[in-house]
Amino acid sequence: MHEHDLDLIAALADGSLDDESEARLLIDTCEVCGSEYRSQTQVLAWLAAAPGVDMTELEKAALHRDLWTELRSEPSKAGATPWWQTWSYVAAGLFVLVGLVAVLNGPLGSGGQAGETLAVSSDLDAPAVEEAAPFDADESGSGEDSQAGAPTTTAAERALDLPFAELAEEARNAREAEPNMGTMSLDGEVEDCLARLGLEDQVVVDELELDQTYLVVMTEDPELDRSVTFVTLTDCEIVHVDR
């Protein structure tokens, strides 16, 4: 199989080529290419014949009912400020706070962790912004942050301070490491935390010390799932997933 022909054969099979002459010549003259093309078109035919999968009316009604029940407990977004305006308030508050901290720096207690520094400014936030890590960090399923009596900072605010470059580097290193290296033995606290996050069947391959301590968690079979999950022990929270 000529590796560089994969795109051409696949594109010919799904009809996405403007000019098929080159591809047609290839499958006519290369037995392996022709076989691959027939295989691809057969699969596409099977898939095209697959019926659509829709919800029944009963399932839709249940979905809508459950969804709206969940949404009724959400804070109302009516009159909420746009996200960019919210973050401009946060930025302004941070600026003032950092200035105050600089002035008061000393035995009175300086900034501490970024999360604590943000505690005062969080009051400026519109209630709509109470999410886990930003969209690109793929934390779509995590709902731990939306709780009454929540921490003084929002997860979105904490997520802004993550050392993304260092986490990405660590993720690359974790994937490149030998499979039998670095599965750490766990104490009870870590095991409980991973169980709460639904990561009990994954392995901790490293403990990363940056602005705080991150557990670096991966599946046992990175061939199937190459995600690297970063968990903070202090909050027992997934703060980033690198894919």
Add this chain to the structure above:
Amino acid sequence: MTLPGNEAELLTRVVSGDRAAFDTVMRIHEDRVFSVCLRVLGDRERALDATQDTFLTVFRKAGQFQGRSALGTWIYRIAVNTCYDHLRRARRRASLPLPDHVDPADPSAEDAIESAAPRPEIQVALALLPPDFRDAVILSDLEGLSMPEAAEVLGVPIGTVKSRVFRGRRLLAQHLGNQNHP
């Protein structure tokens, strides 16, 4: 159902708390979201849960949609990521159940499954694929996304998606060929 305005307007109304607008968004996209969730997760119950979680995320993160892609592509990406979350949480469970696994206490479920199930052999074959290949094939060949759209949803380059689709089809051909011609 047609959009009563453009996507940006709808999302703006959702962000401002217009729940009727959110209901519109949901009804436009719920079938596609459920479809991809069912194909990825292979189980109706989990697909319904993932669909609900997807739209909860859409509601909560509507303010973060910047219009760089189509709204449907953005929602698809949330759906795929939600399915990944569900798969991680359920990894210790048995292999994905086929559509004919029915709870006899819920007769309506049996009717639903018989009337709207993917062909078992295709679902079995899909479940045998590596997740990266499976998801690329689902988005491209079953959900009808273009390669750029699928790349946007999966967060990988277009070339990567093309390669995964090709290899996924090849593996499917082997699996389906073996099922049809034992």
